Amino acid sequence: MRMLRMNWTKTLVRLGKNQANNVLKLLMARKLTTPSLASMTLDFDDLEIAKQWLSDTSNWGEQKVVGEYETQFARWNGSKYAFAFMGGRVALSACIYALNLQPEDEVILPGYTCVVVPNAFHFAGIKTVYCDIELDTYGLDVSEIEKQITPNTRAILLHHLYGLVCRDYKAILDLAKLHGLKVIEDCSHATGAEYKGRKVGNLGDVAFYSSERSKVLNTIQGGIAVTNDYRLGKRLQEYYDQAPLPENDWIDKQLHNVILDFYQFKHSRRWLLGDLYSALYGDKRLISTTREEEQGIRPAHYGRKMPAPIAAIGINQLKKIDRYNQCRRKTARYWEQWCEEKGYKKPTAIEASVPIYLRYPVLVEPEKKRDTLWAFKDLGIIPGVWFVSHIHPSQTLKGYPNADRAVNQCINFPCLLL
Numbered sequence: 001m002r003m004l005r006m007n008w009t010k011t012l013v014r015l016g017k018n019q020a021n022n023v024l025k026l027l028m029a030r031k032l033t034t035p036s037l038a039s040m041t042l043d044f045d046d047l048e049i050a051k052q053w054l055s056d057t058s059n060w061g062e063q064k065v066v067g068e069y070e071t072q073f074a075r076w077n078g079s080k081y082a083f084a085f086m087g088g089r090v091a092l093s094a095c096i097y098a099l100n101l102q103p104e105d106e107v108i109l110p111g112y113t114c115v116v117v118p119n120a121f122h123f124a125g126i127k128t129v130y131c132d133i134e135l136d137t138y139g140l141d142v143s144e145i146e147k148q149i150t151p152n153t154r155a156i157l158l159h160h161l162y163g164l165v166c167r168d169y170k171a172i173l174d175l176a177k178l179h180g181l182k183v184i185e186d187c188s189h190a191t192g193a194e195y196k197g198r199k200v201g202n203l204g205d206v207a208f209y210s211s212e213r214s215k216v217l218n219t220i221q222g223g224i225a226v227t228n229d230y231r232l233g234k235r236l237q238e239y240y241d242q243a244p245l246p247e248n249d250w251i252d253k254q255l256h257n258v259i260l261d262f263y264q265f266k267h268s269r270r271w272l273l274g275d276l277y278s279a280l281y282g283d284k285r286l287i288s289t290t291r292e293e294e295q296g297i298r299p300a301h302y303g304r305k306m307p308a309p310i311a312a313i314g315i316n317q318l319k320k321i322d323r324y325n326q327c328r329r330k331t332a333r334y335w336e337q338w339c340e341e342k343g344y345k346k347p348t349a350i351e352a353s354v355p356i357y358l359r360y361p362v363l364v365e366p367e368k369k370r371d372t373l374w375a376f377k378d379l380g381i382i383p384g385v386w387f388v389s390h391i392h393p394s395q396t397l398k399g400y401p402n403a404d405r406a407v408n409q410c411i412n413f414p415c416l417l418l
């Protein structure tokens with residue numbers, strides 16, 4: 001009781017503060033909201049689906065809806081096999097299993113990534129070797145890869161960051177073939193981006209996508225592993241079959257997070273409703289990466305596959321993905337123009353590619369990354385800062401000059417200005 005009262009006091013104080021702030025903003029004729037960097041593809045229809053599943057828990061364990069999501073995703077993506085998990089990171093773990101990587105094997109990855117990526121390898125006992133990136137698309141620099149290859153190297157992980165198709169895509173695939181290495185594609189930011197008429201993720205051996213709340217599709221947490229190879233598909237299936245479903249309590253939280261996020265990040269009156277729903281459901285909020293994961297520890301809930309209610313949200317998100325990606329491309333033209341006017345280098349859309357611009361990355365002066373308030377004043381937005389360290393969010397590396405520059409200077413503009 002006492003705890004509850006204290007929480008309510010805190011909540012009320014926060015609500016009061018925020019709303020006093022909003023009054024100030026109104027008085028100064030400022031906008032009450034800025035475009036969010038997460039959950040901008042959630043709409044009332046997603047909210048209704050979340051509420052429906054919350055009102056009836058009897059079908060939470062069924063397989064049909066999940067199979068439907070996987071089939072629809074595979075068809076839309078142009079892939080043969082797709083398996084849905086509770087995170088892109090778990091889908092990556094499935095890819096690692098599929099490739100039969102063994103302890104002591106080495107994998108080359110960009111020295112500019114999210115901590116959950118190396119974690120998936122470390123959880124399987126595999127050694128990660130980092131390689132510098134290029135600054136046109138923030139992907140692996142192919143000219144740096146060969147220096148890192150040893151007799152133990154088995155695979156290369158490439159990524160398509162911010163929704164761009166990585167500059168050296170073709171060259172990395174060729175190099176891997178030459179050395180007999182497998183290629184894993186991290187498509188977490190690039191669901192729907194195309195290269196030579198095919199969706200990214202279909203040219204390497206295996207690939208994974210994320211539907212975490214800040215990514216292209218949004219199921220709060222979620223991910224998909226794909227392959228076009230029959231034998232690798234069999235291995236993904238094996239991993240999938242042993243993966244447990246999340247506990248009902250977790251699913252309940254996740255569905256509540258759809259409601260919470262919608263009111264907090266998307267609704268046009270989020271300046272007020274965000275606070276109210278935080279007060280209602282704030283205790284159910286899920287965070288994407290736990291403190292222990294940041295330190296490289298495998299959390300207890302890791303390795304789950306996707307349950308029906310979350311797949312149902314995924315199916316609905318899939319219906320809207322092309323439309324939202326089209327909006328992102330349109331906004332990218334606006335940021336392109338801004339770069340031209342201000343004299344900043346634009347990210348590269350490589351030949352024969354169709355990027356989807358999850359965010360629009362620009363290298364700015366380091367002080368403009370350290371404090372992004374200028375962007376609020378000049379542009380009415382608050383940019384993202386992916387990534388703030390080489391192994392985001394807290395581990396740093398030495399000896400990767402381009403990654404250093406990206407860490408110190410890359411900010412990312414929102415591409416859904418709703």
Ligand SMILES: *Cc1c(COP(=O)(O)O)cnc(C)c1O
Pocket residue numbers: 086087088089090113114116117159186188189209210211212215221222223288
């Ligand atoms: C978000 C992200 C992932 C992992 O996706 P989750 O669904 O959050 O597990 C992997 N790689 C990169 C570059 C990401 O940004």
